[in-house]
Structures are given as C-alpha cells and as structure tokens.
Amino acid sequence: MAQFSFGSGQVFGVRTDIANQSPVALGVLQDIQVDFQGDLKELYGFNQFPVAVARGKTKITGKAKFARMNGALFNSLYFGQTLSTGQTLTSLSEPGTVPAVTTFTVTAANGADFIADLGVVYAVTGLPLARVTGAPTAGGQYSVTTGGVYTFDTADASAAVLLNYTYSSATSGTLIAIENLPMGTVPNWAATFTSTFNGKAITLGLNACVSNKLALPTKQDDWTIAELDFMALANAAGSVGYLSLAE
Numbered sequence: 001m002a003q004f005s006f007g008s009g010q011v012f013g014v015r016t017d018i019a020n021q022s023p024v025a026l027g028v029l030q031d032i033q034v035d036f037q038g039d040l041k042e043l044y045g046f047n048q049f050p051v052a053v054a055r056g057k058t059k060i061t062g063k064a065k066f067a068r069m070n071g072a073l074f075n076s077l078y079f080g081q082t083l084s085t086g087q088t089l090t091s092l093s094e095p096g097t098v099p100a101v102t103t104f105t106v107t108a109a110n111g112a113d114f115i116a117d118l119g120v121v122y123a124v125t126g127l128p129l130a131r132v133t134g135a136p137t138a139g140g141q142y143s144v145t146t147g148g149v150y151t152f153d154t155a156d157a158s159a160a161v162l163l164n165y166t167y168s169s170a171t172s173g174t175l176i177a178i179e180n181l182p183m184g185t186v187p188n189w190a191a192t193f194t195s196t197f198n199g200k201a202i203t204l205g206l207n208a209c210v211s212n213k214l215a216l217p218t219k220q221d222d223w224t225i226a227e228l229d230f231m232a233l234a235n236a237a238g239s240v241g242y243l244s245l246a247e
Contacts, residue, residue, distance in 0.1 A: 003247040005202055009195030011064055015076040016208065017188040024076055027068025030225055032193060034062040034204060060232035065225050071174030077228060078214040079176050080187030087173025088115065093162040095123060098152045108148030110167035117144045123160035186210045200246035207235040
C-alpha cells in the first residue's frame with residue numbers, strides 16, 4: 001500500500017545554542033511548507049543543450065503557521081533574549097468620574113502596577129482630552145503621575161471619563177525583554193516535523209535552524225495565525241538532518 005500524507009501534522013522545536021532547553025510545540029498548527037532548493041549550474045559547449053549539470057548552493061527553507069501564542073516558543077525560536085515571568089496588560093475604557101471637589105483626581109484601578117498612559121476620553125462624547133505635563137489649566141486637559149493618578153481641571157468636575165493605560169502583572173504570563181543585540185546574534189534550534197496517515201509516518205528532522213521572520217497578523221473577525229519563517233543549516237558536526245518515510 002502506497003504512503004500518503006494528510007493534515008497539517010505537528011512541529012516541535014528546541015533551542016540548541018543554550019544547553020538544556022525545553023522543546024516547544026507550534027500549537028494548533030495550520031500548515032507548514034518546507035522547500036528544498038538547489039542552484040543548478042549548466043556547462044555548455046557549442047550546442048544548445050548543456051553537456052553537464054551540477055548542483056551548486058543548496059538551501060532548505062520553511063514556513064509554519066500556527067494559532068497558539070506562547071512566549072517560550074517565540075523566545076526560543078526567534079528572539080533568543082531574556083524570558084521572565086510577568087505580563088504587561090492593558091486596561092481599555094476604564095470608567096471613572098472626576099470628583100466634584102478638589103483634588104479633581106481619578107486613580108486607575110490598577111494604579112499600583114501602572115506602567116504608561118494611553119489616553120483619556122470623555123465617556124459621553126468620546127472626544128479625547130489633552131495630556132499636559134503640569135497642572136491642567138483648562139477643561140479638556142489632564143496630567144498623570146506614577147501610580148496612575150489622573151488629575152483634571154476644575155472645569156471637568158463631575159465629568160465621566162474613560163481611562164486607557166498599561167499595567168504589569170508579576171505573577172502571570174511571560175515577558176520577553178527585547179534588547180538591541182549585536183548583529184549576528186540569532187538563536188539556533190532543532191526542528192522535528194511529523195505526520196501520520198493510515199499508520200504510516202513521515203518525519204523530517206533538521207538539526208540547526210534559524211528564523212528570519214515572525215509575523216502576528218490580526219484580523220477584525222478571525223483568529224490570529226502566527227507565521228514563523230526559517231532556514232536550515234548544517235550543525236557543528238556537518239549534519240543537516242534527516243527525512244524518514246514508511247515507503
């Protein structure tokens with residue numbers, strides 16, 4: 001019985017330039033395409049067709065699309081930077097009311113973990129207020145300080161406002177610190193692709209890969225399907241990988 005392949009299969013990667021790294025799966029894999037491509041060099045004489053053809057430079061490239069967002073995966077297979085526990089979250093359109101009396105301040109609900117202001121709008125009209133560095137001197141102005149304390153002008157007393165800002169969580173999620181590393185710095189990782197149909201498996205192993213693209217495309221009414229593009233190279237032992245089939 002002939003061997004066929006059906007479905008997206010599964011892909012695993014493990015960083016290899018740092019010892020004892022945990023393998024990560026490209027979760028909810030949508031599809032992966034691996035291309036084997038070599039330059040052909042033709043030798044011509046007097047006649048129209050070549051008398052010899054040889055393969056020159058050869059490369060293996062791949063493109064995988066997957067739906068599960070994972071900080072360890074992104075860091076191991078693309079960024080190669082510092083991964084820590086913690087998360088930056090965003091509070092959108094958090095309601096608040098400017099007090100009718102001094103000090104005309106509204107404190108963000110997550111003020112203790114406040115990171116950065118993303119703007120204030122009036123709840124009724126949706127019009128934005130202007131942020132100033134000092135004390136507000138007119139209606140439609142506000143200032144914000146450490147701790148997420150928003151201060152408004154007396155003209156905005158009793159106004160309903162919506163706050164937008166980022167804040168941190170130290171106990172959940174993952175955080176990748178993206179630094180400006182020297183050129184040439186790139187994490188190396190080994191890839192394993194496997195797919196089974198009718199009890200027959202195809203497995204592709206690549207001993208050393210580097211990624212040149214990580215895309216996170218969002219759509220208004222659809223899932224975010226991440227895309228990771230990569231290239232394979234020979235490892236320190238000169239081995240590129242293997243391709244295993246049932247037939």
